[in-house]
Amino acid sequence: MRLKRAVAALAVPAAAAACCAGCGPDRPAAANGPRTPVAVTAPPAKAPAARPSAGPKPLASSAPVRLEIPAIGVDTPVMRLGLAADGTVEVPPIAAHAPAGWYDGSPTPGRTGPSVILAHVTVGRYGDGVFLHLSRLRPGDRVTARLRDGATAGFTVESVRTVAKAHFPTASVYGDTARPELRLITCGGPRDAAGTGYADNVVVYADLTSTTPATTT
Amino acid sequence: MPFLRKSVMTAAALACGAVLATAGPALAVGSAHPSGAPATGRLASDSGKGTGQPASASGTGSGRLTGTSGKPSGRPTSRPVKPTGQPTSAPRPAVSAVPAPGRQVGRVPSGAPDTGVPPLAAGHSGHGTAEGSAAAAVVLLGAAVVVVRRRSLRAQG
Numbered sequence: 001m002r003l004k005r006a007v008a009a010l011a012v013p014a015a016a017a018a019c020c021a022g023c024g025p026d027r028p029a030a031a032n033g034p035r036t037p038v039a040v041t042a043p044p045a046k047a048p049a050a051r052p053s054a055g056p057k058p059l060a061s062s063a064p065v066r067l068e069i070p071a072i073g074v075d076t077p078v079m080r081l082g083l084a085a086d087g088t089v090e091v092p093p094i095a096a097h098a099p100a101g102w103y104d105g106s107p108t109p110g111r112t113g114p115s116v117i118l119a120h121v122t123v124g125r126y127g128d129g130v131f132l133h134l135s136r137l138r139p140g141d142r143v144t145a146r147l148r149d150g151a152t153a154g155f156t157v158e159s160v161r162t163v164a165k166a167h168f169p170t171a172s173v174y175g176d177t178a179r180p181e182l183r184l185i186t187c188g189g190p191r192d193a194a195g196t197g198y199a200d201n202v203v204v205y206a207d208l209t210s211t212t213p214a215t216t217t
Numbered sequence: 218m219p220f221l222r223k224s225v226m227t228a229a230a231l232a233c234g235a236v237l238a239t240a241g242p243a244l245a246v247g248s249a250h251p252s253g254a255p256a257t258g259r260l261a262s263d264s265g266k267g268t269g270q271p272a273s274a275s276g277t278g279s280g281r282l283t284g285t286s287g288k289p290s291g292r293p294t295s296r297p298v299k300p301t302g303q304p305t306s307a308p309r310p311a312v313s314a315v316p317a318p319g320r321q322v323g324r325v326p327s328g329a330p331d332t333g334v335p336p337l338a339a340g341h342s343g344h345g346t347a348e349g350s351a352a353a354a355v356v357l358l359g360a361a362v363v364v365v366r367r368r369s370l371r372a373q374g
Contacts, residue, residue, distance in 0.1 A: 168329035
């Protein structure tokens with residue numbers, strides 16, 4: 001009888017402990033993952049056709065130091081990114097408050113060509129990334145890049161595309177353009193088979209629509 | 218008396234078993250992942266070295282830091298990282314970055330950027346260990362209650 005009572009007394013906390021172990025944040029968290037982009041479009045077959053330059057005058061070359069996207073609540077510093085040894089583009093660190101990064105092999109924002117800025121959608125145990133809601137952008141939304149020299153380059157979103165990583169549209173992202181444009185890139189879609197990354201990329205294409213001059217020389 | 222002793226030992230054995238069963242996996246999960254500790258680094262600047270190692274953390278814009286989804290901070294952040302640390306199933310094209318003189322993008326990166334690590338694949342978060350410890354504490358508390366009650370009953374009887 002006493003033994004039964006002892007076992008019963010142990011069973012209650014053990015059951016509680018088992019419940020605790022199963023309710024942590026490491027459980028599969030589909031609800032916490034990035035929102036699946038609404039529109040999934042096929043990657044463009046080729047780079048967008050060069051359009052006549054009808055926008056504002058291109059800015060002088062100056063690295064971006066800050067990026068603002070009011071529609072999705074982004075206001076982040078911008079770091080510089082280069083190429084990794086394997087030829088892939090570097091990405092911002094997997095860290096809390098990781099900023100966006102500008103690929104320094106691309107034109108600076110406001111220069112003619114595709115300026116490329118990347119940021120994480122999620123940063124693992126650190127939670128949400130700067131571009132968590134990038135796929136929510138819609139044509140017409142505004143993006144502002146603040147440059148080192150004090151100038152600002154204002155862009156308007158042209159399109160938002162979700163593309164499979166296996167078919168990343170290199171030509172349309174990095175190909176030449178007739179005027180200053182911006183590419184914002186993050187990950188999206190479902191998790192990959194290994195569960196350690198995402199199967200897709202979200203790419204935002206934006207055109208330069210306004211500028212303010214530099215404040216420093 | 219022998220029964221009581223045996224019973225207490227049984228309770229202790231059960232408690233130890235429960236502790237191992239609950240805390241063990243959590244600790245194992247916690248140690249199985251890389252730490253992912255970021256290195257220090259700097260933000261983009263216009264110093265123009267082209268090395269991928271920016272030189273200033275201050276920025277020249279308004280300098281304000283508002284609450285955003287990304288919770289950016291004005292303090293220096295980490296160095297950029299190679300995306301190879303987050304393997305994906307998506308095969309990378311065999312094309313490597315090549316210089317393209319005269320083009321707007323001097324060196325076109327190969328493949329797709331790995332700009333996201335799912336929360337589940339984040340590695341050791343510390344939460345698993347905390348949960349295991351809490352569970353172990355609950356079990357030990359239960360065992361202690363049993364022992365104390367038995368002793369009090371024995372003292373009364």
